[in-house]
Amino acid sequence: MSSAQNGVVRLADYVAPAWRVDEVELEFDLGISVTQVRARLHLRRSGVTPQALVLDGAGLQLQAIRVDGRELADTQYTLDETSLRIEQLPAVCVLETLALIDPAANSALSGLYLSGSAEHGFLLTQCEAEGFRRITWYPDRPDVLAKFHVLLRADRQRFPVLLANGNPAGSGELEDGRHWVAWVDPHPKPCYLFALVAGRLEKIEQEYRTADGRAVMLRIFAEGDAIARCGYAMDALVRAMRWDEQQYGCNYDLDVFHIVATHDFNMGAMENKGLNIFNAKYLLADPQHSSDDDYAHVEAIVAHEYFHNWTGNRVTCRDWFQLSLKEGLTVYREQQFSADMNSATLKRIEDVQILRRSQFIEDAGPLAHPVRPEQYSAIDNFYTATVYDKGAELVRMIAGRLGAAAWRRGMDEYFLRHDGEAATVEQFLAALGSADGSDLSPYLRWYAQAGTPQLQARGEYDAAQRCYRLDLQQHTPATPGQPHKQALPIPLRLALLGDDGKALPLRLHDSADAPGERVLEFDSDRARFEFQDIDAPRVASLLRGFSAPVRLDAGLGAADLAFLLRFESDGFNRWEAAQQLARLAFAGCLAGAPVVPELGTWCDTLAELFPQAALDPALLAELLTPPELNDLAQSCDPLDPAAAHTAREALEQALAQRLGANALRARHAQLLQAERGDLDGAARARRRLLNRCLRLWLRVEPIAAAAMAAQRYAEAPAMTERLACLAALLAAGAEQAQPALDDFACRYDADPVTLDKWFVLQAQAPRSDTVERVAALMAHPRFSLRNPNRVSALLQNFAVRNLPAFHRPDGAGYVLIEQALAQIDALNPTTAARLATALKDWARLEPARRRLLQASLQRLVRRDSSQDLADILRRTLG
């Protein structure tokens, strides 16, 4: 795969590997700046005809090379920057190589690298997608599955803990204070799932017995005091393991399961077989350092990585085009798990928010790509919201189409057919469909076609016929490389609501049953559905639960939306009605209309709901929150970020005024009194509303509310409080914000994960000098361009989550990111490429900003950059 033409790899060019690796023995002599890797590959040629062996390798220094024990002469192999090639080999043989690598010099954090300082840090690996080639020469592709034997040797004092995948297989002493530990992973795996960890680490452990009777030791490792913050992750892990047994019949399959936390990581976490490695941000949790949202992330990501053990590891991907086969499916499984553990409605709302503010934007811009891309030049750039989150939506549609029982049978069949294999999306759909004989292949179009479908729905009641007609149309806008789109199968979950808000019995012309809710399968450009024997509905509630990842235009006016907001029983659609109403209000404010009736309706309806005690406080908090700016900005063409920000502010201000200082103050006081810092769902839900009330109250009674926020900040029993109050003070521009910020920095100076929050808050501050402040923070002693979490906290947040500041009319925000990108790229291409995606929407901006951002992009593109960054820049400029 790596030998693709001009660096572009195409799905259509897939060829099965010419050589298989049955077993691999790896021996590491570990050192911070010199590590020696001995690899013995037990090779077997796939076909009968002789084939050259071509292995991937990058940044390796060759020390020795032998075939079946005999040293190869220089003429018997070809070695270059990216590969090792041997022409003549027996059809079955053992290739042994000896390589030297320098982990301390590895700032890209791919392959074997050092986390922390040379003195105190530890060594670890990251191999997905193509990091294993930085460790040894190997067919670095996911369809080569081998059994791994690993032997680790290192100084006992410096590296007391030596971990790899699989089960422990012995350990012992060596001379000179060195020791060894052996590991065997009985499950054949692709090399991207390989991992090792070596260093001084603390641990917690707990025994677990699987449903099928295996005793498993669960361990979590972290540096120093951080280990005291791993208990919640352990708890989440145990719940995830039970849940997967109960919901999918998936039992864990090794004697140990290990998780390690690091502060130096390019992504969220990694599902290496039996040895998950986590960005500390998504593993550590305690009330003093972690907010309610952090807890939710830890629970979700621990579960996600654990679920990969079956969806990803036991059944892996044939090639990287199939990435969503493991990621979309595993995100979906995590969503189901989180929904079961918490509020299903809230989880759905949050997932759709994420989808809209990242995936929909991606799908509408220059970086749009199908869930299963057709080609790539840098695979690292395809760990995207589309592959993950839209991919999960596709799985959700398919699961919904099958129904719970057939979905489970289909998944059983998928595991049965493909356990121990590298599979494709086609195979996944075929296995699922076999559960009830359905043909799911029309869903392949969803995998192949980029862009968010637009669904238009118009309903009409025919009183004479007592018939409700629903006319549907779909259209997917063109995306790069895909000018013409096909119609997709769209499951439309709907109900027709009567005057009392209750669903009317629905009978389609061809059926006898009349449930209150139906799912229509709409799979053509346009279609009409007729419901018979029906009283006049008050309104149609469409796309309940967000049954398909589309943009729906239901043509509803403010009065209909207000009705849904009051009466809809589907929690998601109730929230959705509030969102749509807010969108109408936003459009009116943006257009500068002197009176915006939709704004009045939105505020009035929310004011009516606000005192209702029966409403879940977390849902109420979300109802009271208009879509975030990134989401709203998508409807602006061209986009003036400052104007969009002003319009959204007008919404918040109007709502606060309509609810009124008295009501907000009183609700805030009431919720505060109930606040005990508990971590259960009900307490978290109340806190969400408490902090939403604070934000709104600050807008109408700034002096009193800021005093309260400052006091709550000072007395905060836990991080959720502390963070919410500090963020509220900053958002309000209160004078108490700066002292609180200084206090925060003092308190958490030594804790990287928590100090990141301090960088985030300042990056998101709505100030006219935020650019200068961000620039100054880049010189802060705790800031480092080498650390992806820091870069994301300060720079990514600034560029993506602070539109008015980043898009300052003088272009200073663009220049800041432009200059940082050049520096980051020299250290860590993955991180640079991800930050560069923040520039993708340049063409949608109003002309003055567009010219400035385009100029920044053009300067960047003229520089010599990494393949990852070059790929993003090239596609962004189109």
Ligand code: PHE
């Ligand atoms: N596979 C990881 C996940 O679970 C993400 C990841 C990709 C991590 C690449 C590191 C490198 O989503």
Ligand code: ZN
């Ligand atoms: Zn994943």
